[in-house]
Amino acid sequence: MPADILRQIGTIARSLDSLSNLEFKQIALTKGQYLYVVRIFENPGIIQERLAELLCVDTATCSRALRNLVQKGLLEKKPDATNRKIKHLVLTPAGKRLYPLLKRENRHSTQVALTGLSAAETAQLRQLLAKVSHNVVQDWQAVKKGHQRHY
The missing domain is CATH 1.10.10.10 (Winged helix-like DNA-binding domain superfamily/Winged helix DNA-binding domain)
Incomplete structure (x- = not known):
């Protein structure tokens, strides 16, 4: 990773x-x-x-x-x-x-x-960042509620 x-x-x-x-x-x-x-x-x-x-x-x-x-x-x-x-x-x-x-x-x-990115690359970046954002926000919400993250 x-x-x-x-x-x-x-x-x-x-x-x-x-x-x-x-x-x-x-x-x-x-x-x-x-x-x-x-x-x-x-x-x-x-x-x-x-x-x-x-x-x-x-x-x-x-x-x-x-x-x-x-x-x-x-x-x-x-x-x-x-x-x-x-x-x-x-x-x-x-x-x-x-x-x-x-x-x-x-x-x-x-x-x-976004300079230098094609429309397809921009769309792909938007999609990938949405997934990353979703994952991080879920993790943040869990910790905020008192859950422990395991590294």
Whole structure:
């Protein structure tokens, strides 16, 4: 089993995250906060627990990011109509205005990453990464629930 596959995936992820953090500094989005804005825009009214699962982060990390976005005036937490403990996450108009920029950056990064790949290679990569992602997310969810991984 090639040991460098996850290293390469990690390098790609860290590079893209670093690029985004540098480019989004001008709009005061730091430490991956852009991911939260995008996911909330695409899933208006999502609750924090579901967002944390979607991003594969722990609830404390998610809570900190959301608190920062609220302080920046990009996000509101709206109480549920029937259960006041449930808060739905909704972008403010200022948060919604960021989405087109974030999507353009994502489109550009995707284009750069896939340079030199044919349509068939791109489709194959998408399919293989979906399988890898599924496997890793399942493993993460099991550990999160207290299961022990056996190496």
